[in-house]
Amino acid sequence: MKQKQSFTISNDISLRRPCKADFAFLARHMRRRDRRELCATHGGVDAALLERFVLNSALSLTLCARGRAVGLAGIAPDGLLAPCACVWLLTARGVEKYPLGFFKAARAVLKHFLSFYPTLYNYIDLRYPQAVRFALMLGGHTAGRRVYIHGAPFQLFIFRRNQLWEEQ
Numbered sequence: 532m533k534q535k536q537s538f539t540i541s542n543d544i545s546l547r548r549p550c551k552a553d554f555a556f557l558a559r560h561m562r563r564r565d566r567r568e569l570c571a572t573h574g575g576v577d578a579a580l581l582e583r584f585v586l587n588s589a590l591s592l593t594l595c596a597r598g599r600a601v602g603l604a605g606i607a608p609d610g611l612l613a614p615c616a617c618v619w620l621l622t623a624r625g626v627e628k629y630p631l632g633f634f635k636a637a638r639a640v641l642k643h644f645l646s647f648y649p650t651l652y653n654y655i656d657l658r659y660p661q662a663v664r665f666a667l668m669l670g671g672h673t674a675g676r677r678v679y680i681h682g683a684p685f686q687l688f689i690f691r692r693n694q695l696w697e698e699q
Contacts, residue, residue, distance in 0.1 A: 540639060544632035549585050549593045549608060549615055553600045554578035560623040568656040569621070571683040584619060590647065594626070594636050602633070603627040606644045618651035618690065634668070641669055641690060649692045654678065654685040666690075 539545045555578040561569075569576045584605060591605030601623045606616040618641070626633050628669045644651055655662050657677060661684070671688040678685050 533679040534566075541629075541632040542635040543597050543629050545595045545598075546592045546636060546637050546640065547595060547609060548605060551582070552584075553593050553644050554581040554602050557581055557603055557621060557623050558580050560625070562622050562626070564622055564656070564659040564662070568659055568662075568683075570651050571656060571681050571685075572654075581621070584621075588619075589616065590644065592640055594622075594633070594640075596625060596632070597627050599625065601629075603642075604637075606648060608648065614648065615652060616644070616648040618653050634665075637665070637669060645650050645690065645692045650681035651690040652687060654680075657686055 536547060558576055558578045558581055561576055566576050569580070573580055581603060584603070586606075588605030588607045591603065593600050594602030594604065602620060604618070607620050608616040620637065631697040641651070652674075655666055657663065666688045669690065671690050674687045674689050678687075
């Protein structure tokens with residue numbers, strides 16, 4: 532039997548490899564604004580979409596709070612030897628109960644992802660102010676003009692190695 536490997540961030544928060552059960556669970560329990568963002572960009576949310584996200588990623592992780600999946604993150608490179616990748620994070624209800632642990636986990640995951648690609652990016656739905664604030668707290672910078680996807684405003688955020696928080 533293959534054992535799951537996990538990495539503990541705090542007493543409540545840990546990281547591990549995604550498993551098939553995570554996709555269905557996160558699709559059912561995704562936070563409303565994460566769901567709305569995916570509906571604008573991908574037309575809906577289901578376990579198959581989340582599984583495709585993981586399959587198309589060079590690296591992905593499940594964030595767990597007290598053993599329960601509350602987030603899924605990954606990086607999808609632009610190409611085989613590309614210097615940048617699209618970083619993504621989706622959260623389930625309950626993650627807000629662990630704000631400090633969640634932030635520490637996200638920071639550790641972002642730093643790990645940046646060790647593979649010096650530049651990470653994604654478009655964030657501007658109707659999701661918590662996601663915008665979170666990206667800024669993690670050292671993300673806006674770039675370019677906002678774009679509209681099915682009428683919803685999105686802004687490009689870029690994360691680079693050696694951000695201020697990484698030097699501390």
